[in-house]
Amino acid sequence: MDTPRLDLNADILPSEGLGGLKLRIHFSELEDIEGFPWFTQRDFYYLASPCEVRYRLGGGEIEAAVDVRNGKVFKLLACRGYSGKLFGKIYVGMPVKMALEIEPRLFYDEAEEAIFCQDVPGLVIDIPEIDPPPKLVPDMFIDAISVFAPEAFTLSVQDGKW
Numbered sequence: 325m326d327t328p329r330l331d332l333n334a335d336i337l338p339s340e341g342l343g344g345l346k347l348r349i350h351f352s353e354l355e356d357i358e359g360f361p362w363f364t365q366r367d368f369y370y371l372a373s374p375c376e377v378r379y380r381l382g383g384g385e386i387e388a389a390v391d392v393r394n395g396k397v398f399k400l401l402a403c404r405g406y407s408g409k410l411f412g413k414i415y416v417g418m419p420v421k422m423a424l425e426i427e428p429r430l431f432y433d434e435a436e437e438a439i440f441c442q443d444v445p446g447l448v449i450d451i452p453e454i455d456p457p458p459k460l461v462p463d464m465f466i467d468a469i470s471v472f473a474p475e476a477f478t479l480s481v482q483d484g485k486w
Contacts, residue, residue: 384403
């Protein structure tokens with residue numbers, strides 16, 4: 325069997341994965357990736373919330389969010405330096421205005437402060453500012469593209485049962 329490796333050119337697949345990684349795998353499976361440990365700095369992980377640890381993979385182009393209650397990867401983020409694309413055309417660093425023109429289902433959710441895609445679960449596009457006026461969002465650039473396991477955001481997640 326081939327050793328899995330990070331692929332910074334891999335397609336971004338909502339609810340499935342990115343970078344050659346899959347959602348819903350146990351954290352221990354990340355250790356099988358070629359080059360483990362994948363970090364060169366001391367800050368290769370951080371506690372994002374009481375039940376979420378984020379691991380920076382490669383040179384920080386990918387982050388994996390792990391639920392500490394069950395050890396599963398529930399979110400993968402394509403960050404600066406990731407060159408794979410969403411829907412074959414949308415990428416990190418792209419102007420939001422261009423992404424909105426390419427994919428008409430994209431919309432900015434002011435309450436969530438992120439861009440979502442209608443009828444596409446397990447996807448969120450992040451912008452670099454917190455709580456910007458909605459009219460300024462098209463002039464921003466895509467800061468990160470995240471795929472996640474939608475079931476990890478249900479009421480059962482409180483017990484880590486997803």
